[in-house]
Amino acid sequence: MAIQLARRMEGLKASDVREILKVTQSGEVISFAGGLPAPELFPVKDLAAATQKVLEQEGQKALQYSTTEGYLPLREILADRMEKRCGIRTTADEVLITTGSQQALDLTGKLLLDEGDTVLCESPTYVGAIAALNVFCPRWVEIPTDDEGMDVEALQRRLENCDRIKLIYVVPNFQNPTGITWSLERRRRFAEVVMRHSVAVVEDNPYGDLRFEGIPLPPIKSFDTKGQVVYLGTFSKILSPGMRIGWLTAARPLYDKYVILKQGGDLHTSTLSQMQVAAYLESFEIDQHLARMRAVYRERRDAMIRALEKEMPRCVSFSRPAGGLFLWVELPGHLDARELLRRSLELRVAFVPGGSFYPKGNKENTLRLNYSNMPVTRIEEGIRRLAQAVKEMLDAGALTARQEAGGAKLNRAQA
């Protein structure tokens, strides 16, 4: 007698990324697959000093239960920072600390989605959001997306013609997976259109502080006058992903519901971890740390772009992100990135096939490359091998095409 699971479990499976990462844990593989920050840049000593201070001065408090909303001094720092740097009008009362941004996505699904409700997203979109929200069995609709962001006219038509659209999920800065950043104009028009409808927006901004060039653009949340936009931030890409400290800010009626759901979900995020991060922010200059990260990541992005330009056949195109961790590659339409992955793993290079980033998995000639986790020489070597695998596939395809053409002739001769 097998135990009967909930219906939602039928469609859920382990993520491709995760399965690939398992393969690449051997040090020999050059992995462009994960979304891992460069560990050599983690401020280990500063965090150790901050931790020692917390445990010496407030050890009992740090190890005890705390409120679901989160550690107040940390929420105050975050509210202040969002206001000063992003123009988001918020206060600590509207900041909820989450167990990474991933938990904020899970809470959002719980908050908004009945089975069959519609979620609108960029095309492609973040695979972790697909995984978090699929638990609530939504219908996904991808809105066409270009180099400036989501197509607002297409979005408007959807909003006007479809029922049960409950959520729009967007990553306007250095998007995962494409690296695209929305233009200012697109952000403004998106906010205008959205505010004419009663739909919630989740603006996920894990990479905003990792801009290599150009001017920071205001988040969509800064245009939100009706309390529709939930803004997600995280320390995962700017300090430490292992500590699992993220946050959301939402206007009051929604905020209270998020708190109730988080309470049922994990009571609260680690008190100690929150106090460690707060102590780090109080004692050290995170902006100096960010400047160091940006310099290194920019160099790695440049190296990857140079290598792609040098090594890849002309028929392969790719994005040129102005920040963040990822770059997006488009192969000729007849090439399957999953097949490319099999070949490139033989050459000890890994990446994530792009199909995973489409909720309906329909575009298989794309792939995501991460450049933050690898020194320049390894990036150059990895791209060289990857290009070799692409060329082999192209050659094999040409060969097969010739053989098929030959075979077809033969068949005609026989007939």
Place this chain on the structure above:
Amino acid sequence: MAIQLARRMEGLKASDVREILKVTQSGEVISFAGGLPAPELFPVKDLAAATQKVLEQEGQKALQYSTTEGYLPLREILADRMEKRCGIRTTADEVLITTGSQQALDLTGKLLLDEGDTVLCESPTYVGAIAALNVFCPRWVEIPTDDEGMDVEALQRRLENCDRIKLIYVVPNFQNPTGITWSLERRRRFAEVVMRHSVAVVEDNPYGDLRFEGIPLPPIKSFDTKGQVVYLGTFSKILSPGMRIGWLTAARPLYDKYVILKQGGDLHTSTLSQMQVAAYLESFEIDQHLARMRAVYRERRDAMIRALEKEMPRCVSFSRPAGGLFLWVELPGHLDARELLRRSLELRVAFVPGGSFYPKGNKENTLRLNYSNMPVTRIEEGIRRLAQAVKEMLDAGALTARQEAGGAKLNRAQA
């Protein structure tokens, strides 16, 4: 235009316990309300030493993303400990680290519950389980429970006569809220009955290591030959609740599904926190720490029982737990514990009214008292005040009864 929420949000509200805890954050209130461990017993220095070691020796690893399953050395320690101390046959491959046990409850709801599915539980049961599972809109059925545990005959009748029973949730050691411990015989018969049906069991064991007297009893999981029982453990009550490190062990087919759900829910539990706990367990003797905790908690339990015996009117009964953090009080049937709370808060004493621990909230003459978080003198003083509030209510009730009787006579005379 208000944003439309998911239907599941209609019934959800913030927990009573939480709202009461907010009131009691002022130091003047003697609070028996929370489920807080004694912070003065936290091994702050040892954890600080363990943390320093981790950050010095493996800082980059501790701050980086890690696997959803959890930190392998910690899972190995836990598997070993469960086998040696509890007779649970398991391996690290079946141990999943969770963000506190609370997350394991959330994942269980996702795994098993469609709207309207039935959850069976003790009567009363843990309020946090009610909160976690209510998100998935189950039907709750309370099984009668006595001093030896759940009534297995009543359970069997339910299992035979009801459809869609997906989960049985139990806390067999020093239950929250009643402090009751299931007898060995009851555990065995429960396991026998359950294994004749295709239903999952969650055995939640946060307090098992806090036994003050008598012999430890084997968990229900140790009788599970069919992979039906999911066993939950946590460091919250034995090391630090603030760190949010719990775990579950489940047989393979279920285990894999839990991992997928946790991945979507928060990717993984803090790498650093897991490594801190593992380093603590490797460098220090947690069993010595547990012995110290047990000695202090036993003293506090004794003090509370003595005070209740001395101060409370005869019509008030209470449990005598052999371990754990809580004791359960039953007032005369006509008294409402929520009304008692209003009165006792005026005397600066807090507790949790028992109604919250019944999924249908039907038994209002009960209350839960916590004795772990308060020195003996405060316990004595708090129970004295609480008894005063009870007596005032009884007197007021007697007065009202006399007045009503008088009023009734008057009415008859007028008629």
